[in-house]
Amino acid sequence: MSSVAENLDAYWMPFTANRDFKKKPRVISGAQVHYYTTEDGTRLYDMFSGLWTSGAGHCHPKIVEAVQKQVAKLDYCMSFQVTNNKAIELADRVTHIAPAGINHCFFTNSGSESVDTALKIALGYHRARGEGNRTRLIGRERGYHGVNFGGMSVGGMVPNRKVFSANLIPGVDHIRHTHDVERNAFTRGLPEHGAELADDLERLCGLHDGSNIAAVIVEPVAGSTGVLPPPAGYLKRLREICDRHGILLIFDEVITAFGRLGGPFAADRFDVTPDIITTAKGLTNGVIPMGAVLVSDAVHDAFMQGPEGMVELFHGYTYSGHPVAAAAGLACLDLYKDEGTFEQAASLEQHFEDLLHSFADHKHVIDVRNCGLMGAIELAPRDGAPGARGGEYHKKCFWEENLVTRNGMDVLAFSPFLNSDPDEMQQSFEGVRRVLDSIE
Numbered sequence: 001m002s003s004v005a006e007n008l009d010a011y012w013m014p015f016t017a018n019r020d021f022k023k024k025p026r027v028i029s030g031a032q033v034h035y036y037t038t039e040d041g042t043r044l045y046d047m048f049s050g051l052w053t054s055g056a057g058h059c060h061p062k063i064v065e066a067v068q069k070q071v072a073k074l075d076y077c078m079s080f081q082v083t084n085n086k087a088i089e090l091a092d093r094v095t096h097i098a099p100a101g102i103n104h105c106f107f108t109n110s111g112s113e114s115v116d117t118a119l120k121i122a123l124g125y126h127r128a129r130g131e132g133n134r135t136r137l138i139g140r141e142r143g144y145h146g147v148n149f150g151g152m153s154v155g156g157m158v159p160n161r162k163v164f165s166a167n168l169i170p171g172v173d174h175i176r177h178t179h180d181v182e183r184n185a186f187t188r189g190l191p192e193h194g195a196e197l198a199d200d201l202e203r204l205c206g207l208h209d210g211s212n213i214a215a216v217i218v219e220p221v222a223g224s225t226g227v228l229p230p231p232a233g234y235l236k237r238l239r240e241i242c243d244r245h246g247i248l249l250i251f252d253e254v255i256t257a258f259g260r261l262g263g264p265f266a267a268d269r270f271d272v273t274p275d276i277i278t279t280a281k282g283l284t285n286g287v288i289p290m291g292a293v294l295v296s297d298a299v300h301d302a303f304m305q306g307p308e309g310m311v312e313l314f315h316g317y318t319y320s321g322h323p324v325a326a327a328a329g330l331a332c333l334d335l336y337k338d339e340g341t342f343e344q345a346a347s348l349e350q351h352f353e354d355l356l357h358s359f360a361d362h363k364h365v366i367d368v369r370n371c372g373l374m375g376a377i378e379l380a381p382r383d384g385a386p387g388a389r390g391g392e393y394h395k396k397c398f399w400e401e402n403l404v405t406r407n408g409m410d411v412l413a414f415s416p417f418l419n420s421d422p423d424e425m426q427q428s429f430e431g432v433r434r435v436l437d438s439i440e
């Protein structure tokens with residue numbers, strides 16, 4: 001064990017079984033392109049491209065250079081009442097690749113902050129228009145919108161909510177999730193069944209009266225609860241119901257934006273334009289923490305009234321629009337364009353899908369699903385020990401196959417690099433197969 005790994009006691013790790021981890025820590029100390037390295041020099045292939053973050057590969061020289069230059073030139077500048085040139089440029093450039101009508105950008109530092117910002121903007125929007133009664137927020141079961149109180153409340157991950165149940169924000173309801181293994185198992189791409197589940201929103205409008213609902217937030221493809229692509233037609237139906245009742249539609253694109261679905265935004269792929277888009281991760285390729293909330297003209301303009309000298313939205317973060325993060329974001333947008341990263345991602349989809357679905361007849365596998373470069377293989381849980389099979393898989397991949405993978409209980413999730421080498425991708429799945437063959 002390395003010296004670093006011996007001094008782990010102080011470090012309380014997020015979303016990790018700390019005691020189990022610390023018995024045999026998995027510690028990364030370097031990365032280049034598609035591989036991590038440990039202190040003893042072992043190279044591990046990253047099958048999750050960071051945490052859905054690093055689609056362009058690790059330590060991309062263009063991002064590294066941009067960050068190094070920026071930190072030496074302007075390390076920080078407050079973003080209240082003054083701002084920096086890089087934040088202005090990034091807001092302009094991100095909105096230029098956003099869907100038509102989405103022309104405004106509010107910076108945050110993470111996906112969780114983007115979500116809570118978006119919820120606050122939605123509430124403020126209705127109030128600014130004299131509809132302050134619209135306070136209800138609607139999320140979806142099996143949704144993940146980060147860990148702050150707003151996002152946790154509209155989120156639908158039971159373990160994340162359990163301890164905080166009584167303290168979640170009031171006035172939140174959930175529509176049902178769209179995962180239907182009985183009807184849709186082993187679907188390649190969008191499931192055929194389930195568009196009608198969008199009508200849950202209509203039902204909630206009937207219950208509360210639609211005029212009391214501010215916004216509905218969904219991930220176009222749910223990521224953290226095991227990659228749940230939307231049933232064909234589902235998102236369009238959700239949009240129609242929102243339009244009928246004056247409800248804002250928020251797409252949480254923290255995972256799906258910036259190439260994961262083969263284009264700038266999931267909104268493009270599904271041809272559904274929300275009113276607000278939340279982003280983070282691929283905005284800076286994970287290099288510097290940064291998020292952005294992209295907002296339609298209608299929503300933004302509703303705030304721009306009253307005395308001009310007054311703050312329109314009492315919200316913001318010390319690090320909103322951080323110049324070094326913004327420089328990383330600008331370098332990302334450059335390389336996404338210059339290297340054709342989104343197109344490359346799209347060209348890899350079929351190969352990825354074929355590799356995933358080659359596990360369909362494996363003895364432990366009960367479902368395989370995918371959309372863009374998001375994919376999941378779901379294992380049957382062991383009798384009386386849900387999650388054990390997935391946990392064992394993760395460790396064996398790391399220690400025996402030099403693969404960094406991710407599992408949520410018994411769902412194995414995959415987030416390949418947007419610029420993956422097809423052979424490396426294939427070899428990594430061969431390692432996954434060896435591990436699955438070896439576990440009971």
Ligand SMILES: Cc1ncc(COP(=O)(O)O)c(C=O)c1O
Pocket residue numbers: 109110111112113115144145146147219223224252253254255280281
């Ligand atoms: C859809 C979605 N929203 C929000 C978040 C939270 O982002 P962060 O961990 O940066 O706060 C995530 C993180 O994975 C996410 O997938």
